[in-house]
Amino acid sequence: MTTASRLLVIGNWKMNLDFVEALHLGQQIGVILKNRPAEHTDIVLAPPFVDLRSVSSIVDSERIAVQLGAQHVSQHDNGAFTGEVSTAMLKRLDVRWVLVGHSERRSMYHMDDEVVAATLQTVVQAGLNAVLCVGEDLAVRDEGQQSDFVSAQLRSALAGLDEKYAEQVSVAYEPIWAIGTGRSASGEQIRAMASTIRAQLKALGLAGTRVLYGGSVNAENAGSIVSEGGVDGFLVGGASLVAESFLAIIGACDGCYAGKR
């Protein structure tokens, strides 16, 4: 079970919703949260870059209890990196969180372990919170190599990270075979991996880091996953695009946390 003092749920909107649609979803989330505030759960919205300003404005004007996240950032501070965005640009838009090494970035945009590690350093040095995404594909899982694989990803991204940045790091375990497939990992699989990840984090001097799960989480399975999986929250893709289902997932986390304290 979680030892974190607060849970964390992040909505990764991926490449969905233009800035008007984003405003609308932000408003809907705000209305529901006013009626059903989350007491034990930090909430982060990670819209596309071009939506950040509209989501930030609605969050500010309506005082919605969510923080802003970005789905990616450049490892560089500025310069000739066409299509990229820097940490300084994100900070100007009140972004506090950044996903680092999402499997879609790793597989589609050649974000290798070295770039993941460099990006993570850039993010924490800029004073932002990094959500390091790790997880195996089906072939690795079928060979039973998932623990070694994920541990290696953690070592590669976090070894040498100054302990002063520990509180700025969270880890999201996202098995690739569960992302967007409708086939979530089982509570047992998640619990086993969360324990592997926590042991590896401890060895790296990062004990206390929040461990999230991501992969086909929805309103129906969130409650059982958070309690059986023993994670500190979720990274949610598809289900974060519908206010009611996203808030139901947050409610499941909050309820589970409250029930166990």
Ligand code: PEP
């Ligand atoms: C994700 O892409 O981070 C994710 C978890 O997606 P989904 O919830 O749609 O599986």
